[in-house]
Amino acid sequence: MIAVELRKLLRSRRTWATILLVDALPTLVGVLLAVTDLGPRPGEGPAFLSAVLTDGTLFPLAALAIVLPLFLPIAVAITAGEAVAGEAAAGTLRYVLVRPVSRLRFLVAKLASVLVFVVLTVLVVAVTAYVLGVLLLGDQSVTTAGTTSVSGSSLSTPELVGRTFLALGYAILCMLGVATIALFLSTCVASPLGAALGTMAVFVGSALLLTLDASDAVRDYLPTRYWLAFVDLFRDPILWRDLQAGVLLQVAYVAVFFAAAWANFATKDVAD
Amino acid sequence: MTTAIRTRGLTKYYGGFLAVDGLDLEVHEGDVYGFLGANGSGKTTTVRMLLGLVLATSGTAEVLGRAMPGAAHDVLPEVGAMIEAPAAYPHLSGRANLALFDAMGRGSRRRGRAGRVDDALDRVGLGGVDGRPVRAYSLGMRQRLGLANALIRQPRLLVLDEPTNGLDPQGIRDIRALLLELNAAGTTVFVSSHLLLEIEQMCTRVGVLDRGRLVLQQHLDDLRSPTGRVVLRTRDVADARRLLDHRIDEAVGERIVVRDGDAAALAAELVAAGVRVDELVAERRSLEEIVLAATGAGSDTFARTSPVDAGGAPTGPTGVPA
Numbered sequence: 310m311i312a313v314e315l316r317k318l319l320r321s322r323r324t325w326a327t328i329l330l331v332d333a334l335p336t337l338v339g340v341l342l343a344v345t346d347l348g349p350r351p352g353e354g355p356a357f358l359s360a361v362l363t364d365g366t367l368f369p370l371a372a373l374a375i376v377l378p379l380f381l382p383i384a385v386a387i388t389a390g391e392a393v394a395g396e397a398a399a400g401t402l403r404y405v406l407v408r409p410v411s412r413l414r415f416l417v418a419k420l421a422s423v424l425v426f427v428v429l430t431v432l433v434v435a436v437t438a439y440v441l442g443v444l445l446l447g448d449q450s451v452t453t454a455g456t457t458s459v460s461g462s463s464l465s466t467p468e469l470v471g472r473t474f475l476a477l478g479y480a481i482l483c484m485l486g487v488a489t490i491a492l493f494l495s496t497c498v499a500s501p502l503g504a505a506l507g508t509m510a511v512f513v514g515s516a517l518l519l520t521l522d523a524s525d526a527v528r529d530y531l532p533t534r535y536w537l538a539f540v541d542l543f544r545d546p547i548l549w550r551d552l553q554a555g556v557l558l559q560v561a562y563v564a565v566f567f568a569a570a571w572a573n574f575a576t577k578d579v580a581d
Numbered sequence: 582m583t584t585a586i587r588t589r590g591l592t593k594y595y596g597g598f599l600a601v602d603g604l605d606l607e608v609h610e611g612d613v614y615g616f617l618g619a620n621g622s623g624k625t626t627t628v629r630m631l632l633g634l635v636l637a638t639s640g641t642a643e644v645l646g647r648a649m650p651g652a653a654h655d656v657l658p659e660v661g662a663m664i665e666a667p668a669a670y671p672h673l674s675g676r677a678n679l680a681l682f683d684a685m686g687r688g689s690r691r692r693g694r695a696g697r698v699d700d701a702l703d704r705v706g707l708g709g710v711d712g713r714p715v716r717a718y719s720l721g722m723r724q725r726l727g728l729a730n731a732l733i734r735q736p737r738l739l740v741l742d743e744p745t746n747g748l749d750p751q752g753i754r755d756i757r758a759l760l761l762e763l764n765a766a767g768t769t770v771f772v773s774s775h776l777l778l779e780i781e782q783m784c785t786r787v788g789v790l791d792r793g794r795l796v797l798q799q800h801l802d803d804l805r806s807p808t809g810r811v812v813l814r815t816r817d818v819a820d821a822r823r824l825l826d827h828r829i830d831e832a833v834g835e836r837i838v839v840r841d842g843d844a845a846a847l848a849a850e851l852v853a854a855g856v857r858v859d860e861l862v863a864e865r866r867s868l869e870e871i872v873l874a875a876t877g878a879g880s881d882t883f884a885r886t887s888p889v890d891a892g893g894a895p896t897g898p899t900g901v902p903a
Contacts, residue, residue, distance in 0.1 A: 313684050321672060400668030404730065407632045407664070408686035409657035578595075579634040580626075 368442030390504030618790030667727020
């Protein structure tokens with residue numbers, strides 16, 4: 310069933326259009342930086358962006374930091390919100406279920422296909438940004454001398470590559486959290502758009518609550534709380550505290566919302 | 582005779598609304614079963630319960646001898662279904678859609694898939710279709726594709742909801758011929774429809790649903806057996822009325838309905854009395870009359886002249902609440 314879902318995902322023009330749109334923003338930022346040579350000062354703007362003018366190989370990380378707070382979650386919410394409600398609205402859900410495909414297997418396959426979508430998007434963004442960074446942006450320290458970490462010390466290239474992959478993995482996990490919330494909502498509502506917008510409301514609301522002192526008691530449980538903790542992977546030594554908390558939190562979100570999606574969908578009347 | 586579909590007291594509430602009320606369906610293997618009812622009478626909900634899409638509030642359903650929805654994974658691979666409108670992924674071609682659906686679920690084999698897809702398309706008359714996406718299909722083509730999708734696994738039981746919807750007369754004839762051919766080869770066909778003529782031309786047994794209750798379930802031949810009345814058309818209306826007098830049920834213009842099972846004897850009697858007979862035929866009720874009488878949804882003249890239980894007792898209990 311997962312293979313079937315992947316075929317559906319990869320053969321849909323919307324998938325590729327969404328990925329291109331997500332990719333467009335960091336590309337635009339990269340081109341603008343290269344043309345104007347005006348980077349934000351260190352400590353301002355999206356993470357890593359101040360560093361890319363000197364070291365273009367850092368641009369994949371900067372690109373990730375650009376798309377992670379908004380663009381990527383929106384794309385994920387739309388794709389995952391489509392999962393059940395979209396098939397129901399198109400009428401194909403009933404034909405899938407009478408094939409028969411078990412409802413649990415269907416949900417798992419949908420989540421897996423969203424995961425592949427996220428991985429694909431993150432990889433496209435990272436690769437585009439890397440190519441762009443190397444071609445257009447600074448290349449001062451693409452040498453054996455290594456790259457400067459956020460903490461000021463040097464990171465060797467293998468270290469940097471390893472940490473970059475960890476960061477990508479972390480971002481993918483965060484997006485899986487978003488996807489599971491969207492999947493749950495997708496089993497609740499009739500319209501795929503409703504599920505996507507509901508998911509966006511969750512993470513926009515979470516981002517807003519994070520800025521309030523009054524929400525201190527719940528802030529550590531908000532879904533977006535640790536999204537940008539991947540920056541800590543580039544400190545020397547790595548600052549694991551937030552990353553660990555972030556992984557635990559996202560795993561909990563995935564587990565809780567997947568269970569909720571299953572509980573709701575298992576006995577739902579498919580009457581569309 | 583084995584049973585393809587059997588339900589006992591099948592009931593479905595949507596919130597406080599009673600959609601299906603204590604249904605006792607009985608479809609035998611080899612039947613072409615016509616499931617009739619007005620829009621909103623609960624046909625689709627029943628079909629969905631049989632297929633495990635909607636869960637019954639109470640009662641049981643057995644399909645091909647196994648309990649649904651419990652045994653869905655063993656039963657459904659042998660069932661082909663079209664539920665209300667056909668549906669497909671609009672950006673893919675019909676062929677790609679069938680291949681995709683064929684790849685879903687348990688026991689799907691990659692081997693022979695292209696052949697199965699081609700066979701199914703050939704059967705419904707779409708064998709020569711090009712690679713255009715389903716989005717560009719006409720309603721009739723979508724309907725045929727939906728049917729192909731139901732046929733691809735060569736099911737023992739076909740459950741079809743309004744299979745000729747959107748087809749032109751030629752298409753309707755094709756589909757009817759196809760279903761009868763499949764039935765002759767051993768497939769049980771369960772067709773729900775509100776097109777009475779459709780059912781009348783195709784089905785061996787019918788069940789009639791009225792506001793969630795099964796009000797009739799019987800062999801079509803039994804339903805349509807002579808009613809014990811004869812319809813006479815004559816230009817000597819006055820003579821005929823005098824002769825037949827109290828045997829006349831109704832008389833409108835030159836048409837007289839006589840309570841008499843024997844048309845031949847009546848003909849002799851009329852001729853002997855010098856009444857010119859233009860037409861004399863044993864009365865058989867059309868399915869339309871039967872259904873309208875059973876459901877009481879149509880004109881009340883049918884309700885008075887054709888009682889529900891005429892033509893033999895129903896084979897199953899009808900409309901017994903759970």
